[in-house]
Amino acid sequence: MPIENKTIDRAAREMLQRTADDGVKTVWDRLEEQEPQCGFGTLGICCRNCLQGPCRINPFGQPDRGVCGATADTIVARNLLRSLAGGTAAHVDHAYEAVEALHKLSEGNVNYEIKDEAKLKEIASKLGLETESKDMGELAKEVAAKAFENFGGHGSEGLGWLEAWAPKERIDTWAELGILPRKADREIREAMHQTTMGMDADPVNLLLSCLKQGIVDGFAGLKLATDMQDIIFGTPKPVQTETNLGVLKEDHVNIIVHGHVPLLSEKVVEWARKLNNEAKDAGAAGINVAGICCTGNEVLMRQGIPPATNFLGQELALATGAVDLMVVDVQCIMPSVATVAGCYHGEIVTTMPITKIPGAEHVPFTLEEADEQAQKIVRRALESYQKRNMDKVYIPDEKVPIVAGFSVEAIVAALSKVDAADPLKPLVESIKSGDILGAVGTVGCNNAKITQDSMHVEMVKELIANNVLVVATGCSAHALGKAGLLHPDATVKFAGEGLKNVLTAVGEAAGLGGPLPPVLHMGSCVDNSRIGDLLTALAAYLGVNVKDLPVAASAPEPQHEKALSIGTWAVAMGVLTHLGLPPHVLGSAVVAETLTGEKIESLVGGKFYVESDPIAAAGGLIAHIKSKRKALGI
Amino acid sequence: MEQILVTPERCLGCHSCELSCAVEHSPSKELLAAVAGGEKTVPRVFVETDGKLNFPLQCRHCQEPACVYACMSGALSKEEKTGKVVVSEEKCVGCWMCVMTCPFGAIIQGSDHKVIKKCDRCPDREEPACTTACPTDAIQFISVDQFSKDRRRKYLTVFNSQREEAEQL
Numbered sequence: 003m004p005i006e007n008k009t010i011d012r013a014a015r016e017m018l019q020r021t022a023d024d025g026v027k028t029v030w031d032r033l034e035e036q037e038p039q040c041g042f043g044t045l046g047i048c049c050r051n052c053l054q055g056p057c058r059i060n061p062f063g064q065p066d067r068g069v070c071g072a073t074a075d076t077i078v079a080r081n082l083l084r085s086l087a088g089g090t091a092a093h094v095d096h097a098y099e100a101v102e103a104l105h106k107l108s109e110g111n112v113n114y115e116i117k118d119e120a121k122l123k124e125i126a127s128k129l130g131l132e133t134e135s136k137d138m139g140e141l142a143k144e145v146a147a148k149a150f151e152n153f154g155g156h157g158s159e160g161l162g163w164l165e166a167w168a169p170k171e172r173i174d175t176w177a178e179l180g181i182l183p184r185k186a187d188r189e190i191r192e193a194m195h196q197t198t199m200g201m202d203a204d205p206v207n208l209l210l211s212c213l214k215q216g217i218v219d220g221f222a223g224l225k226l227a228t229d230m231q232d233i234i235f236g237t238p239k240p241v242q243t244e245t246n247l248g249v250l251k252e253d254h255v256n257i258i259v260h261g262h263v264p265l266l267s268e269k270v271v272e273w274a275r276k277l278n279n280e281a282k283d284a285g286a287a288g289i290n291v292a293g294i295c296c297t298g299n300e301v302l303m304r305q306g307i308p309p310a311t312n313f314l315g316q317e318l319a320l321a322t323g324a325v326d327l328m329v330v331d332v333q334c335i336m337p338s339v340a341t342v343a344g345c346y347h348g349e350i351v352t353t354m355p356i357t358k359i360p361g362a363e364h365v366p367f368t369l370e371e372a373d374e375q376a377q378k379i380v381r382r383a384l385e386s387y388q389k390r391n392m393d394k395v396y397i398p399d400e401k402v403p404i405v406a407g408f409s410v411e412a413i414v415a416a417l418s419k420v421d422a423a424d425p426l427k428p429l430v431e432s433i434k435s436g437d438i439l440g441a442v443g444t445v446g447c448n449n450a451k452i453t454q455d456s457m458h459v460e461m462v463k464e465l466i467a468n469n470v471l472v473v474a475t476g477c478s479a480h481a482l483g484k485a486g487l488l489h490p491d492a493t494v495k496f497a498g499e500g501l502k503n504v505l506t507a508v509g510e511a512a513g514l515g516g517p518l519p520p521v522l523h524m525g526s527c528v529d530n531s532r533i534g535d536l537l538t539a540l541a542a543y544l545g546v547n548v549k550d551l552p553v554a555a556s557a558p559e560p561q562h563e564k565a566l567s568i569g570t571w572a573v574a575m576g577v578l579t580h581l582g583l584p585p586h587v588l589g590s591a592v593v594a595e596t597l598t599g600e601k602i603e604s605l606v607g608g609k610f611y612v613e614s615d616p617i618a619a620a621g622g623l624i625a626h627i628k629s630k631r632k633a634l635g636i
Numbered sequence: 637m638e639q640i641l642v643t644p645e646r647c648l649g650c651h652s653c654e655l656s657c658a659v660e661h662s663p664s665k666e667l668l669a670a671v672a673g674g675e676k677t678v679p680r681v682f683v684e685t686d687g688k689l690n691f692p693l694q695c696r697h698c699q700e701p702a703c704v705y706a707c708m709s710g711a712l713s714k715e716e717k718t719g720k721v722v723v724s725e726e727k728c729v730g731c732w733m734c735v736m737t738c739p740f741g742a743i744i745q746g747s748d749h750k751v752i753k754k755c756d757r758c759p760d761r762e763e764p765a766c767t768t769a770c771p772t773d774a775i776q777f778i779s780v781d782q783f784s785k786d787r788r789r790k791y792l793t794v795f796n797s798q799r800e801e802a803e804q805l
Contacts, residue, residue, distance in 0.1 A: 038769050041655040041667050061671045062678065063747070076771065588668050611694045 003033060009314065009454035011484055013247040017318035019164050026345045028317045029336060033202060033450040042320060043175035045589030046078040053197035061589055078590035079208035080146060080197040085585070086194035086215040089567030092333055093223025093528060094186045094601075096263055098153060101229035103265055103369055105146035107234065108139050112369045116142055117236035121411075124128055125229055128166045133425065142233070152222040154187045161186065163229075164460035164470050166223040171540055171547045172575065177213030181574075181606060186222035190212060212607065213427030216570025224568070231300065235268055238303035238407040238525065240514075245483040247315070249308035250324045250400030254290035255281045255387040257380065258310055258319060260339075261331035262526065264300035266353055266367050267293070269376035277380050284384045294319060295334045296476060296526035302527050303407050312455070312480035313561065314448040317342040323394040327383035332357050332368070332449075347394065349386045351379055355405035403489040408473070410535050412523065424542045428508065433552065434636050439469040440627035443524075443533045443572075444478040446557030446565040449583065455481035455557035455585040456614050457582045462487060464620035466520040469498035470627065473536070476527040478558065483523065490636075493517040530568055531564075534575060548575025549607025553632040554623045556580035558616070569610065573597075578626050580619055584612045607614040637719065640757070640764060646774035647683065647690035652681040654692075656769035658802060660758055680755040681775075692766065692775050695742040695755035697721045703734035703743060711752075714749045718757075718795045725751045746747045 005018045009028045021028050043060040044047040049068050050056040057068030059077065067073055072080075086345060096372075106112040116122055116138050123133045126141050129148050129410075133141060152161050161183055165173070172227075176182040183189045193215055196202045202211075250256050257274055259267035274289040279548045281289045293301055299305040310319050313334055319325055325348040329582035340350045340361030352358050353367035353375070360408035363382070367375050415539050420427035432438040442465055449456050464473050466487075468592060474482050486492050493505045497520045506517040523533045541548045553574040558584050572579045587593045596602055603609040611626075613619040655667075662677035668676065681694040701721045704712045711727035712734055714720075728751040735743045735752065746753045758764040767777040776783070802805040 038652075038656065040650065040652055041659070041769075042651070044667065045671060061649075061655075062662075062676070274785060502735070584668070591672070594672070 003030060007453055008450075010456045010568050011246070011311070011315065011454055013398040014311070014315050014318050014454060015415070015585045016398040016400070017247065019420075021318070021321050021342075024345065026321065027313060027338075028342070029338070032338075033065075036087045042587060042589075046081050046586035047074045048588035049077045049080070051080070052141055053199065054199075059112060059589065068222045070199060071201065075204045075205040075590040075592045076208075077207040077417075078587050078593045079212075080202070082585065082587055082593065083193050083208050083212050083215065084197050085563045086212050086219075086567045086570055087190050087585060088221060089563035089565070090186075090215045090219040091190050092564050093219050093227065093567065094153065094190065096528060097227040097230065099265060100145055100227050100234070101149040101261055103234055104142055104151065104230050106369050108143035108146055110139070112548060113373055114234055114369070116233055118232055118306070121229070121237050122233045122598070126594055127234070128213075129162065129312050130166075145233070148470055151227060153185055158184050161221050163226050164217065165534070167225060167538070168221065169541065172187065173605060176217060176574070179210060179213070181210050181217065183218045183222075185215050186218050187377060187534075188418050189218045190424070197281060205590065206596065207594065212570055212603065213574045214503040216567055216574045217573075219567040220415045220531065220534060220571035220575065224528045224571070225534065227528040228525070228531045229529075231264055232409070234280060234636040235264055235304050238409040239412050240405055241302070241306040241407040242403065243302065243306045243403050244399045244401040245309045245404050245480065245488075247310055247319060247322060247398050249290075249310055249321070250397045251287070251290045252324060252392075252395055252397055252631045254289040254355070255284070255286045256290070256325050257289065257291045257383045257385050258294055258305075258325050258328040259291060259297050259301060260294040260316060261335060261357075262296040262300075262333045262528075263331050264297060264304070264333045264368065265372070266299040266329070268305070269372045270379060271301050271307055272372070273380045277312045277377065277384075281384055281387070282383070284388055286384075286387055289383070291382065292319075294423075295329075296528070297331060298524040299476065299529070300480065302531075303409070303523075303577075307322075308401075309480050311484070312448055312477035314450060316452045321347055322397050323391070324397050326386040326390060327351060327379065328597070330357065330362075333564070335359070347386075347390050349382060353379075359603060364515050376475075376620075382589055402484065402486050402489065404483040404517050404523070405490065406479070406488060408524050409524040410539070413536065416508055416518065419511040419513065420508055430540065430543060432504045435500075436631075436636070437469065437504050439500070439624070440469050440552030440631065441471045441473065442553065442605050442623055443530070444472055444474045444558060445476050445527065445530055445555065445568060447477050447559055447561035448481070449559045449561040452559045452614075453555055454580060455484060457488070457614075457619075458482055459485040460477050460616035461556065461558055461620045462521060463496055465623065466492075466497045466501060468620070468624050469501040470624065471501060472521045473524050473533055473608065475524050475529050475533070476520050479521070479523045479525075479558075482521045485488045487521045488523050490514070490518050490519055493520045496520060527564060527568065530572075534571075537577070538576070546634065547576065547607070550630065552627040552634070556619070556623065556625050558582040558619070560585075573602070573608035573610060574606055577625070578608055578611055580611045580613060580623060582614055582619065637792055638777045638779050639697075640755075640767060640775060641736060641778055641784075642692055642775050644691045644774065646772045648774070649683055649685060649690040649769045650771065651683050652769040652771060653775055654683060656765040657681045660761065660765035661753075662688050665760075669747055671748055673753050678753055679745065680742075680744070680753055682741075692770075693742055694764060694766065695721060696740060697793075698754075699756070701703070702737040702739065706737040707735040708733065717730035722756060723754055728752055736790070
């Protein structure tokens with residue numbers, strides 16, 4: 003595969019030439035080695051859930067059933083539900099870590115603090131807690147207790163977070179369909195039970211459970227994690243920095259934080275700043291922290307830490323030979339990072355008991371000893387720096403300025419500079435007038451099967467040229483950042499006339515001296531909850547339902563099970579959700595047609611839409627937005 | 637000239653060769669389109685097992701093809717230039733004599749149950765779909781000379797390790 007087909011990122015292209023010259027394998031080489039990939043797996047028609055198997059269905063004839071009698075429809079639907087349970091489990095487990103941190107800090111056992119007291123109070127009152135007579139520790143303890151209730155408990159009680167934040171219309175719709183979730187752990191457990199041998203064989207019933215997993219992810223995963231993290235680390239405000247591999251500094255100790263949970267990365271950032279002088283003693287100009295994947299987004303949003311690259315670039319960052327230490331927590335960490343670091347330079351440090359990698363060093367991370375461990379990790383980076391061979395360092399001269407940090411609170415704050423009494427009004431008026439046609443949230447991963455960043459960037463350029471406001475999270479936001487789209491200059495260069503005027507008016511009123519960027523970076527993948535909050539607020543303001551809004555969601559380059567569970571949440575919320583490649587469901591016409599057809603749309607208001615061409619996908623999303631506008635009479 | 641040659645001990649029985657063969661012989665020649673479109677197609681390679689060994693079998697394109705000799709309509713012929721045994725489906729009368737004479741059971745009936753189907757070694761591809769699809773190289777598109785050489789080399793490895801073991805004793 004020519005390098006131009008692997009990525010559109012110029013820094014990544016330079017590094018891919020380097021790894022090719024050095025004979026170091028990357029994710030793209032391994033994909034080529036895997037091709038052609040198994041057709042049964044691609045179609046989702048293999049089942050290995052019991053020891054009578056593995057079974058696979060012949061899509062062109064016999065056998066059309068597994069040993070137990072399961073059809074392709076059953077197998078595909080079961081496999082999809084298991085994938086969604088995997089994605090949901092990842093986010094719910096992430097949320098649990100954050101709740102545990104709030105609980106422990108409320109008891110005074112750990113050295114974390116409450117950085118956003120206003121948000122704590124707001125959440126507490128939304129949960130029906132009395133806030134005025136209590137100190138912050140007491141309130142945090144009560145909120146943490148309420149948060150813990152989302153995971154487990156006896157009986158068939160629902161999710162408190164959902165009951166407090168989901169629109170009533172959604173709760174009624176889900177209740178009517180029988181997919182209103184009970185406690186998160188119970189639902190994830192039940193999905194595993196439902197899909198084991200001799201259980202549910204009805205593809206439609208299995209798909210309803212898929213929707214339920216999506217709802218669990220949205221409220222007991224995404225929303226819960228974001229809320230806890232905002233309380234502990236602060237709600238993001240606009241920050242300016244730069245992105246791409248050029249943010250690595252040859253004369254600095256370079257530490258990369260990679261993974262998803264800010265409990266670790268925040269401490270690493272804190273101690274990298276505190277120990278900066280020790281780097282000078284070690285002969286470096288200072289300590290430079292950069293991020294990859296969503297923990298990178300977390301410290302970007304709150305600390306202005308520059309993102310080095312996104313998912314597909316993780317090996318390439320190490321190939322610079324300038325990364326002295328990459329510290330990882332959970333999710334999206336390719337085990338190959340240890341091999342690539344071994345070929346160039348740098349230490350890979352794993353920290354979590356459920357994410358260890360052969361060839362990496364393991365420094366256990368606990369909330370109780372977070373400071374000591376973060377110091378230890380930073381000092382290991384200083385040692386590693388001293389072993390770095392400067393002759394083998396090559397950092398591409400590629401970096402671009404970005405603006406990030408657009409929490410809902412930050413967006414409302416900017417809008418309130420236009421209309422302090424009624425901040426959502428200018429946004430809604432712009433949508434009504436057609437200056438803003440609608441909005442699309444682009445989220446999710448890179449996938450080596452798609453030229454890195456190409457779907458994100460080409461589709462979004464087409465959207466903003468057509469006056470569609472784009473909000474982004476996760477690796478999508480990284481991709482758009484590297485392409486310059488998280489910067490006000492892109493508004494001038496790429497946005498349609500109406501969108502440009504609105505962004506300029508708001509940006510100037512907010513004192514930015516220019517427009518807002520055409521793509522608002524709203525955070526990490528769990529921060530997709532922020533997009534949900536924004537849609538819920540907009541719908542409430544307009545007196546309509548979320549499913550009626552002229553909006554859509556898109557995971558242009560999906561890779562992870564988490565992308566599927568987030569996408570399913572968006573569909574359950576009533577939002578059309580585009581995927582840049584199909585999930586492993588095409589072996590069942592029933593499943594594929596149900597997920598993308600009118601039936602699911604009539605039930606929940608949303609559906610999936612698969613399109614691999616970026617311009618066609620933008621066209622499909624714009625057509626959808628126009629149809630929603632028409633239905634609203636605007 | 638390359639032949640389709642099999643190392644059966646490497647076959648894990650995944651049936652990927654069968655699937656890719658069926659796709660290559662479908663109207664669209666594309667997995668997702670063929671499945672979504674409900675296209676009719678059958679594979680010309682068959683993974684058989686006796687419980688001990690898996691073996692992906694297809695037409696061996698024999699030099700003395702019993703099937704060609706048995707064909708009374710002239711549908712089957714041995715191509716001089718390519719060495720392939722090919723079938724003209726227009727001429728096939730469905731007498732199944734070739735099916736009876738093929739020692740490998742490599743000839744089957746098509747989904748219409750009227751004429752035969754067999755391996756055509758993927759005339760539209762440089763390398764047959766089945767050998768491309770095999771994840772373990774159990775089926776290879778390889779010259780007989782190279783295959784034999786690989787076997788000899790492999791034998792040397794075995795021979796050497798046995799000799800070294802004997803010397804240690």
